[in-house]
Amino acid sequence: MIRLENVSYSYPDGKPALSDIHMGIRKGEYIGIIGRNGSGKSTLALHLNGLLKPGKGKVMVKGMDTRDISRLQEIRKIVGIVFQNPETQFIGRTVEEDLAFGPENLCLPPEEIRRRVERVLAEIGLENYRYHSPKTLSGGQGQCAALAGTLTMEPECLVFDEVTSMLDPDSGKLVLKHVKKLHEKGKTIIYITHNLEELHDADRIIVMDRGRIVLEGEPENVLSNPFLLDLGLTPPSLMDLAERLKKHGVMIPWEKTSSPSSFAEEICRLFLKT
Amino acid sequence: MPIILENVSLFYSKNTPLEITALKDVNLRIEKGEFVGILGEKGAGKSTLIKLFNGILRPDSGKVTIDGLSPSSKKVKSRVGMVFQQAADQLFCRTIYDEIAFGPLNFGYSRKETEERVLEALEAVYLDRTMLSRNPFSLSGGEMQRVALACALALRPDYLVLDEPITGIDPSGKKEILETLKKVKDQGTAVITVTHNLKGFFPLLEKIIHLQEGRISFQGSRKEYLETENVPxxxxxxxxxxxxxxxxxxxxxxxxxxxxxxxxxxxxxxxxxxxxxxxxx
Amino acid sequence: MQEPVFSYVPGDSFLHTLDPRTKLAAVMLLGILTFRTESFFGIGALFVFFFALTSFSGLPARVFLRAVRPMMLFIIFIFFAQLFFTKGHVLTSFWILHPSLEGLQNGLRLSARFILLLLFAALMTASTDPSAITCGIERMLRPLPLRWMGVNSFELATMMNLSISFLPILFERVERTKAAQASRGMYFGKNPLRSVPALAIPLIKGVIRDAEELALAMESRGYQGTRRTSMHELTMQRRDWIFLFALILFAALMLRF
Structure with missing residues (x-):
C-alpha cells in the first residue's frame, strides 16, 4: 500500500535525518516504529502523506508519488496522521467543527460532512463533547478527538506519531484501545512510540536509529533483542520477567505478557494445575 | 526543617459560578533529603500543589511554611528549586553558561560565586564543560531538560521540585535524568516530583503522595503504597x-x-x- | 471546566434556526441603532426589544449575564468617568469630586449602550453554532473583491477561527513561562532589560513551534487555502426575510423618534 524506495532526507540545515530507507507497508498491517529522539521516526511519519518530500528516492502511496502535487489531496485522504501534541492539532473551536475541518477541505457536500461527523463522534464516544472546545478536554479525550478529526477523512491508513508520550498511563490505554479497534476494522496502522510496552499488538516492529532501519521483525523477537538496550530502549518489564522465568523452566507465552492480569492468570494456571 | 502544609485549600475563579476547587484540606510534611513522588490523574491538583512550594500560588486558606518561613519571602525562593515540564518554556539565553547563571545572578551572587555554581550544576547533570558555550536550543529534548535542571541546581536548593521531568523524553534521556536526581538526593537535597511515569520513578521514591480531585487520598512510604487499594x-x-x-x-x-x-x-x-x-x- | 464567556447553547428555538447571516446582519443593525439612540426612552425600547428576542431563544438568563459580568468593571469605570468628568450642573460636591447631571446622563447612556451591545452579541453567539458564524461571515465576504488584497474569504474565515482558538494557548504559555522564570529569581519590575527577554524569547520560540505544528496538522488534513465546503448549509428561508423585515421596520421606527 505504501512503499518507500531509497528515501533520504536532510533537514534544511544539512543534517541528515533519513538515509536510504527501504520499506513496504501492506494493507491492513499494524506496524510499530521505535527509536530514540532524533532517530528519524517523526521525519519518516511526515513523509507518509507528503508533508515532507524525500530529498532522494521516492514514497509511493497506492501507486501515487508524494512528489506529484496534483495527487497530494488524494494521498492525504488515504493516509491520516495523528500528532503528539493534542493542543496544536485542533483547528476548530468546537469538537464538531474540528471534525468537519478535514471533509470541508475535501469539498464534500454538507450532508455528507454531517453524516461523517455524526458517525465518528459515536465511534470514538465523543457525543457529549460535541460543542466543547477541544482545549477543555482532558489529555486522553483530547488525543481521541484528534484521532476523530483524522477519521472523518475516512483514511485507509493511520499514522500515530508518539500520541501517548504526553499522556498519563490510563489515557494512553484509552487511545491504544481505539488504535486496536481500528486495526481490527481493517485499517492500516503505523504506530510510532518510544514506549515499548505499547507495541504488543503490532504485526511487525521496525527499530530506527540515526535515520536508518536497524532492526525489523515480529514484536516477540524484536522486543527481546538485547540490541535495544544499546539504543537505550528498555524492554517491557513483564516481558523481561517472562524471559527470565523461561530460564528457570516457567514458560509464559508471549501473548500473556500483554497485561498484568493475563500474566498472573497464566502463572496461576501453571502453578495450581494438579 | 521541613515543608509543611496545614489545611491548605485553593480555588480557581473564587466566588464566581465558575469556581473550581483545585486543592481541599491538604496536610502534608516533606522532610529535607526525602525523595517524594506526587501522583494522581490530570486535574487532580498536582501542578497546583507544587506551585505552593515556592510561592507562585498562595493558598486561599490554610498555611504553607518552608523551614518555618513563608514561601513568598525571597530567602525561601532560592531554597526551593523548580523545574517545569517543558524546558523550552524557560530557556532564552544564547549560551548554556548564561542560562544556568541567570538564577544565581538574579539572587545577587558575585560573578565568581556564580561561575562556581554553574560548573558545579553542570557536573551534577552529567553535561560536559565544552557544552557551556553552546546554544541551549541546539540540544535534544533530554539535554534541554537537564539544562533546566542545572538552572535549578545552581541555586543550591534544599528542595528540588519537578513537574513531570521525564514526560516526552526518550528512554535514554529518562535514564540520565533519573540518575541525576538520584545523585542530587544522595547529596542531601529533597527531591519532590510530580509524575505519572511509575515504571521509571518507582525504584527511587521513598514517599508517595496520591492526589484525587484536589484531596490527598494517600500519603506514606512506598511500602505502604504498595499495600493500598485503588492506586496506580x-x-x-x-x-x-x-x-x-x-x-x-x-x-x-x-x-x-x-x-x-x-x-x-x-x-x-x-x-x-x-x-x-x-x-x- | 471553565465555561467560555460567549458560548453556544445548543437548541432548536426560532433564533437557533435563523440563518447565521440574518443574525450577523441583525447584530450589526442593532449595534448601529444602539449608538444612534440618544433618548432614554429609545434605550429602554431597545432593552424591551432584547427581552422580547430572548423569549424567542429559549435560553436561560445566566447565559447573558455571563457575557456582561467580566466587562462590569469596565462599564462601571466608564460610568464614573462620565459622571465626574462631564462639565455641567453640579449635583452635589464632596471632596474634589463634582458629579454633574449631564455626567449622570452620559454615564447611564454610555454604560447602557455597552451592556446592550454585549447582550445582543451574547444572544447571537449563544444561539448560533460558532462554526456557522464563521461560515456566515465567509459567505458574506465572498462577493467582496478580497482577491486584490491577496486573500480569499475561505482563508480569512479560517484565520479568524484560528486566532480565536489560539489565544487561550498563548495565555497559558505566558503563565507557564512567568512561573518558570519567577522560580529562577526573576522579578519583573526590577530589571526589565533582563526580564523582558527572559519572557519574550521562550514565548516567541514557543509560538513559532506551535504554529509550525498547527500548519502540519492542517496540511495533513487536506487544507490548501482554497475553496472548501462547510458542514452547514446556509439557505435564507422565509423566516429569515420576515425577521429582517421586522427588524428594519423596528429600526426605522426607532430612528424616526
Whole structure:
C-alpha cells in the first residue's frame, strides 16, 4: 500500500535525518516504529502523506508519488496522521467543527460532512463533547478527538506519531484501545512510540536509529533483542520477567505478557494445575 | 526543617459560578533529603500543589511554611528549586553558561560565586564543560531538560521540585535524568516530583503522595503504597498483586523484575514441595 | 471546566434556526441603532426589544449575564468617568469630586449602550453554532473583491477561527513561562532589560513551534487555502426575510423618534 524506495532526507540545515530507507507497508498491517529522539521516526511519519518530500528516492502511496502535487489531496485522504501534541492539532473551536475541518477541505457536500461527523463522534464516544472546545478536554479525550478529526477523512491508513508520550498511563490505554479497534476494522496502522510496552499488538516492529532501519521483525523477537538496550530502549518489564522465568523452566507465552492480569492468570494456571 | 502544609485549600475563579476547587484540606510534611513522588490523574491538583512550594500560588486558606518561613519571602525562593515540564518554556539565553547563571545572578551572587555554581550544576547533570558555550536550543529534548535542571541546581536548593521531568523524553534521556536526581538526593537535597511515569520513578521514591480531585487520598512510604487499594501501580507490582488475589502466596510489595523473579521462584518451589509431599499418599 | 464567556447553547428555538447571516446582519443593525439612540426612552425600547428576542431563544438568563459580568468593571469605570468628568450642573460636591447631571446622563447612556451591545452579541453567539458564524461571515465576504488584497474569504474565515482558538494557548504559555522564570529569581519590575527577554524569547520560540505544528496538522488534513465546503448549509428561508423585515421596520421606527 505504501512503499518507500531509497528515501533520504536532510533537514534544511544539512543534517541528515533519513538515509536510504527501504520499506513496504501492506494493507491492513499494524506496524510499530521505535527509536530514540532524533532517530528519524517523526521525519519518516511526515513523509507518509507528503508533508515532507524525500530529498532522494521516492514514497509511493497506492501507486501515487508524494512528489506529484496534483495527487497530494488524494494521498492525504488515504493516509491520516495523528500528532503528539493534542493542543496544536485542533483547528476548530468546537469538537464538531474540528471534525468537519478535514471533509470541508475535501469539498464534500454538507450532508455528507454531517453524516461523517455524526458517525465518528459515536465511534470514538465523543457525543457529549460535541460543542466543547477541544482545549477543555482532558489529555486522553483530547488525543481521541484528534484521532476523530483524522477519521472523518475516512483514511485507509493511520499514522500515530508518539500520541501517548504526553499522556498519563490510563489515557494512553484509552487511545491504544481505539488504535486496536481500528486495526481490527481493517485499517492500516503505523504506530510510532518510544514506549515499548505499547507495541504488543503490532504485526511487525521496525527499530530506527540515526535515520536508518536497524532492526525489523515480529514484536516477540524484536522486543527481546538485547540490541535495544544499546539504543537505550528498555524492554517491557513483564516481558523481561517472562524471559527470565523461561530460564528457570516457567514458560509464559508471549501473548500473556500483554497485561498484568493475563500474566498472573497464566502463572496461576501453571502453578495450581494438579 | 521541613515543608509543611496545614489545611491548605485553593480555588480557581473564587466566588464566581465558575469556581473550581483545585486543592481541599491538604496536610502534608516533606522532610529535607526525602525523595517524594506526587501522583494522581490530570486535574487532580498536582501542578497546583507544587506551585505552593515556592510561592507562585498562595493558598486561599490554610498555611504553607518552608523551614518555618513563608514561601513568598525571597530567602525561601532560592531554597526551593523548580523545574517545569517543558524546558523550552524557560530557556532564552544564547549560551548554556548564561542560562544556568541567570538564577544565581538574579539572587545577587558575585560573578565568581556564580561561575562556581554553574560548573558545579553542570557536573551534577552529567553535561560536559565544552557544552557551556553552546546554544541551549541546539540540544535534544533530554539535554534541554537537564539544562533546566542545572538552572535549578545552581541555586543550591534544599528542595528540588519537578513537574513531570521525564514526560516526552526518550528512554535514554529518562535514564540520565533519573540518575541525576538520584545523585542530587544522595547529596542531601529533597527531591519532590510530580509524575505519572511509575515504571521509571518507582525504584527511587521513598514517599508517595496520591492526589484525587484536589484531596490527598494517600500519603506514606512506598511500602505502604504498595499495600493500598485503588492506586496506580507499576506493571510488575500490579501483576504481583493480581497473583496474591488469585490465591498465590507471594509478597505483593514487590516491584522490580529481579525481586518478582525471586518471589515467583520461591513460591514455585514451595508449591512443588507440597505437591511432592502429597503424591506418595 | 471553565465555561467560555460567549458560548453556544445548543437548541432548536426560532433564533437557533435563523440563518447565521440574518443574525450577523441583525447584530450589526442593532449595534448601529444602539449608538444612534440618544433618548432614554429609545434605550429602554431597545432593552424591551432584547427581552422580547430572548423569549424567542429559549435560553436561560445566566447565559447573558455571563457575557456582561467580566466587562462590569469596565462599564462601571466608564460610568464614573462620565459622571465626574462631564462639565455641567453640579449635583452635589464632596471632596474634589463634582458629579454633574449631564455626567449622570452620559454615564447611564454610555454604560447602557455597552451592556446592550454585549447582550445582543451574547444572544447571537449563544444561539448560533460558532462554526456557522464563521461560515456566515465567509459567505458574506465572498462577493467582496478580497482577491486584490491577496486573500480569499475561505482563508480569512479560517484565520479568524484560528486566532480565536489560539489565544487561550498563548495565555497559558505566558503563565507557564512567568512561573518558570519567577522560580529562577526573576522579578519583573526590577530589571526589565533582563526580564523582558527572559519572557519574550521562550514565548516567541514557543509560538513559532506551535504554529509550525498547527500548519502540519492542517496540511495533513487536506487544507490548501482554497475553496472548501462547510458542514452547514446556509439557505435564507422565509423566516429569515420576515425577521429582517421586522427588524428594519423596528429600526426605522426607532430612528424616526
Amino acid at each position: 501501580l507499576p506493571p510488575v507490582a500490579a501483576m504481583m498483586r493480581e497473583l496474591k488475589s488469585r490465591g498465590i502466596q507471594v509478597n505483593p510489595a514487590v516491584f522490580t523484575v529481579e525481586e518478582a523473579l525471586e518471589e515467583i521462584l520461591r513460591v514455585k518451589s514451595i508449591i512443588e514441595k507440597e505437591k511432592a509431599e502429597k503424591q506418595p499418599e
